[in-house]
Amino acid sequence: MTVAYRLRTSTPEPLSRRALQQLRALDPSFPAAGHIQSDSLKRVVYELLRYCRGEIDGISVLVAGQRGAGKTTLAKLAIQDVMRQSDGLIPLPLMLHGPTIIDPKAVPDTSAEPAAPAPLAVAAGTQGAPVVVVNTAAPPATPPTGAANGARAAADPDKKVPEEKERALRLIVTALYRSLSLTLYEAWLNAVREAPERRRTERELLALRAHLDLRLERAPDPDVLRKIWERAGFLHCGVGFYLRPAKGANGRVWRDTDPPAIAGVRADQGIREIVALAACADAYRVIISKPQETLGRKQQSDYVQEMKLAVPQGSEKKSDDAKQKTPAEKAAPPVLGTAAGALAGLAAHTTGVDLSTFAVGLATGLFVFIGSWIAMNFGIRTARQEMRRELTMDIKWDIDRLERDLPFLLKRVKDAGFAPIFVLDELDKVASAKNALHNFLKLTKHIVTDQSAFMFLTNRDYYEQLIAEEQLGGSTT
Amino acid sequence: MTNPVFKTFYNHRIFVIYDADDYRDYLLEIVDKREWPPAEHFGLTLGLMAWGTILVYQARMVASDFHRRLKALVDADGAFLYQNPSLPLSRAIYRQQLAMQLGIEVIARTPEVKERIEEAPIVAQYVYDTLYMPSFYHERGLGETSEQGITTPFQVTREELREHLWLRSGGELNKLDKSFIAPATLDYLFRGVLQKYFELLSKPKEIQEKTRQYASELSADKRRLWLELAGHVVERDLVWTSVQWLPRVEKASANGSLAG
Numbered sequence: 146m147t148v149a150y151r152l153r154t155s156t157p158e159p160l161s162r163r164a165l166q167q168l169r170a171l172d173p174s175f176p177a178a179g180h181i182q183s184d185s186l187k188r189v190v191y192e193l194l195r196y197c198r199g200e201i202d203g204i205s206v207l208v209a210g211q212r213g214a215g216k217t218t219l220a221k222l223a224i225q226d227v228m229r230q231s232d233g234l235i236p237l238p239l240m241l242h243g244p245t246i247i248d249p250k251a252v253p254d255t256s257a258e259p260a261a262p263a264p265l266a267v268a269a270g271t272q273g274a275p276v277v278v279v280n281t282a283a284p285p286a287t288p289p290t291g292a293a294n295g296a297r298a299a300a301d302p303d304k305k306v307p308e309e310k311e312r313a314l315r316l317i318v319t320a321l322y323r324s325l326s327l328t329l330y331e332a333w334l335n336a337v338r339e340a341p342e343r344r345r346t347e348r349e350l351l352a353l354r355a356h357l358d359l360r361l362e363r364a365p366d367p368d369v370l371r372k373i374w375e376r377a378g379f380l381h382c383g384v385g386f387y388l389r390p391a392k393g394a395n396g397r398v399w400r401d402t403d404p405p406a407i408a409g410v411r412a413d414q415g416i417r418e419i420v421a422l423a424a425c426a427d428a429y430r431v432i433i434s435k436p437q438e439t440l441g442r443k444q445q446s447d448y449v450q451e452m453k454l455a456v457p458q459g460s461e462k463k464s465d466d467a468k469q470k471t472p473a474e475k476a477a478p479p480v481l482g483t484a485a486g487a488l489a490g491l492a493a494h495t496t497g498v499d500l501s502t503f504a505v506g507l508a509t510g511l512f513v514f515i516g517s518w519i520a521m522n523f524g525i526r527t528a529r530q531e532m533r534r535e536l537t538m539d540i541k542w543d544i545d546r547l548e549r550d551l552p553f554l555l556k557r558v559k560d561a562g563f564a565p566i567f568v569l570d571e572l573d574k575v576a577s578a579k580n581a582l583h584n585f586l587k588l589t590k591h592i593v594t595d596q597s598a599f600m601f602l603t604n605r606d607y608y609e610q611l612i613a614e615e616q617l618g619g620s621t622t
Numbered sequence: 623m624t625n626p627v628f629k630t631f632y633n634h635r636i637f638v639i640y641d642a643d644d645y646r647d648y649l650l651e652i653v654d655k656r657e658w659p660p661a662e663h664f665g666l667t668l669g670l671m672a673w674g675t676i677l678v679y680q681a682r683m684v685a686s687d688f689h690r691r692l693k694a695l696v697d698a699d700g701a702f703l704y705q706n707p708s709l710p711l712s713r714a715i716y717r718q719q720l721a722m723q724l725g726i727e728v729i730a731r732t733p734e735v736k737e738r739i740e741e742a743p744i745v746a747q748y749v750y751d752t753l754y755m756p757s758f759y760h761e762r763g764l765g766e767t768s769e770q771g772i773t774t775p776f777q778v779t780r781e782e783l784r785e786h787l788w789l790r791s792g793g794e795l796n797k798l799d800k801s802f803i804a805p806a807t808l809d810y811l812f813r814g815v816l817q818k819y820f821e822l823l824s825k826p827k828e829i830q831e832k833t834r835q836y837a838s839e840l841s842a843d844k845r846r847l848w849l850e851l852a853g854h855v856v857e858r859d860l861v862w863t864s865v866q867w868l869p870r871v872e873k874a875s876a877n878g879s880l881a882g
Contacts, residue, residue, distance in 0.1 A: 149666050150673075150702035153654040181648045181685065185636045192634055205631055210638030211747060212792060213686030219638055573792070586631050594631060601632070605747060606791050608637060609802060612744055 156180065159221035160238060168228060169335060171400060173393030175229065180222050181215065189223040189600075190230070196598050197564045198233035199407040204598045209608035212573060216602045220568050227566075229390050233405050234564035237328060239320040243572035243602070246316045247309070247585040310588040314547045315432050317592075318554070321565060322429040325422060325558060326361040328388065333357065335387035336379060339400065344378030353377055364426035364433065370419045383414030385562040408562040421561035424554055428547055484510065548592075555596045566598040573604030582607070637743035639750070642727050645681075645688055646674035662707075668850050669707025675851070676716050679723035682754040711854040721829055721855040722760075725822045726753040728832040729815060738810075748803070751790040752783065752811045753819055756861065780812050787811075823860040830855045 156179025157163035210216045224238045337350040374380045386402040575581050681687035710716045739746040765773040830852045837848035
């Protein structure tokens, strides 16, 4: 029997590992089909392309539909299409689990007694085989909820960020750092193979890339990143735009790796990548640890001038660090003065002047000697001026700082050539999507709509409620 | 007043719902046509269109259900279990599903419905939920059968439609919030959509005619396919309907029948 109906080789899910690999390969034949197309998809793609070209700074899209209607696929497909088409910034997808970010019930209540640390799981081997010790992972740091937050707020009156916002900020910053790290790590692979500026062999650069991967786990300092970029030769050209899809024409395949004007120039692309990554790493440290940093700066200006009469210096220990003069040094000026006087008298004598003139010269010399000796041993002149300025800063690495810094982080990520697109998925799993979203939006509107792209994926009932409220005047909200 | 946060927050609101053509185009796209003999191209495409239409009906226009049913139709290598292109056009159950889906599309293409959908995309979901309501009755048989074995015809009322829409929207059983849909919208769906659909199902020739009218608006190659597809719509009545006036509520009654 001939097989007429057979599905083509399966198209990978949008934004899956395979799909991204195909999109970023130096091969322009990326399959564009294989997914259900619709006008809704085209509309989202159009708006996201405008965002990536910098025509709008922020965008917020509500994607609603029946369960199983394909909301997640549509959102991912839209981002993937923008990755393929964008001639501006490169989309940086950040998939966030909606219930965790906006639903307090999704977070375990930490107000209860803290759970005992999980014991080490020990599996004894048989017949004297080595014992396998599995160290269970430490539970992730969860943001405080309800009562715990209240108790902490009471303890820390400076605390300003409410619980919902804190939870959102933590997840947003974590996703931003993780996604940027991963994306740049992926970009390195293409740059290692294709960048004309690369300084080392491919094997060395791949080893350096692996080193980078490990360092990124620990939120590295800019110095570390700079060294890695510099060693590879990417400090100026950067790596980000090696993620652009390849183009092909007339049998030739190439990749446009020049940053678009909206991001910056090629000469400092690498520096901008480091700045973005280091800034996000800084913020990420607030989440994974409790960093403390003190910056100190000291300015000092001294001018000392002193003159006084005192007891002879030789009899007491001087506290100054100045070196004591030796007797020979002390005697030198008066001796020289006396010798000068004596020489003057001697000269007068040899030119025929009488002996009294010589005696006057000698006496003058002696007078100078005695005067100089007294001045050297008893006279001190002191004048002192002092100016000191000391500045110490305790850097506040707290959640308030995250809120202040998030707009700058987003700007730096855009400067590095990436357009963050946050996708809050599975909001239909939230117990009360409407109220939870309402609280979230109230607190984060300034961040969400002004600085970045957000896509909210909700069930149709949320959409229906919005419409109904608008029709009825929204009195139920 | 309307909450300004919600009103101004979303720059764009997208309601995800694909129409039947999106699904058919997708199916035609993902099937490998490179080995098709040119002489059989038309018949194979027609068969695939029929499969697409049937799958849309079975999935009730829900994307995940469409994929699930498609996967059930192919083997591990992606080959269709039924390779004969005439099968979906000849087997009774498939022909009936084909007719019912084409009937749904006839209603959804009427200018009045299209205008309402353009005005508010959520209406498309209400319309499709309403139009797929009889499919649930068809699955249940000829009517409500009592423990004594007496079968009485199904009765569809506004309240039942409201409850059906509530459940489709994700609402919980026995927790119906009557305000979730405006009474005027419900009335329109009951009279302007469901009742017309029942009338259409009781006269399948009209489905054929209206599908042929639609075909005349298409390009030549698509027209031929659509005319052929319309020709395979069953001609016997798919339902017997009667509208009864009840003392308190207006009630339409539908007697769903598969047996014919």
